Amino acid sequence: MKVEYNMEKEKRNLKKKTEKILKKYPNVDDLEYVLEKILTLVDSKPFNILTKNLVNYILKFNEVHPEEDIDIELLWEEFPMLKDAFVLDMVKDTSRSIFSRRSDTITYTQFGNFLSFNIGILSIKEEDPLYSRERIYNLSNKVMVLLDEFDKDIYLNTVDVNFFRSLDAVKWNKDAKKLFKKMVWVLLDIPSLIIATLFSDIISDIFATYRTTLTVLVTCSTVKNNRNIMEYEDVICAFKTFFKLIDADINDLI
16 A cells, blocks of 8 residues: 655654764764765665665566576585575574574574675666676675775675674674664665555565665674674764665776
8 A cells, every 4th residue: 555655744754863863872973974874865866766676676686597597506616605604693584583683693694685785786786787696796795895995996805704704703782783773763764755655565675685784784894893792883884885885886886
């Protein structure tokens, strides 16, 4: 069922939510910038296109690369990251489980959602989407290592099994987790306005993908900074990386 939103009113409501967060966390560096950036997503053309089409992009990727045609050993040989990631928790997540699981660590399913997000990012940037596994997995590797510096000409390590073990070992600073949850809920209000359909399966998929992608980015920031506790700065870095991917030029991604 379609919903007609008063967008100006909804924008004001979002603004109030961000102001409330900023008031509670006044000393977090760059928080004001990130909250303002969240608000711009309402009118962001690439974010609107991504949100409306992400599920279709993923379905198309699966059509181009049908599961029954995949030789898993060859795939792992070409893209070892996919095999190495199996050290992550293999618990099957639901779209709601990210904030209710007892463990802080990311799961293989959440890593898969991160890959799906990058399928969408490349699809909106390519004039004629290629659904290239090489491009998707290379971008994912680059973002996990470099985060918001993915567009810079920096020496790039390849993620390996030790990297994923490090991701599996991180834990939340409780206050940083509370901030992260508040920011994510504000961001997820925006896809609801864009899709504007009640009880939509698409909304559930979008929520799961955006939410878990941000979680993966937080953990990657923690590992990049040689820590095992996810702090405020990792939350900020995750959101900056998320925004930068949405706004990036195709040449920055490949």
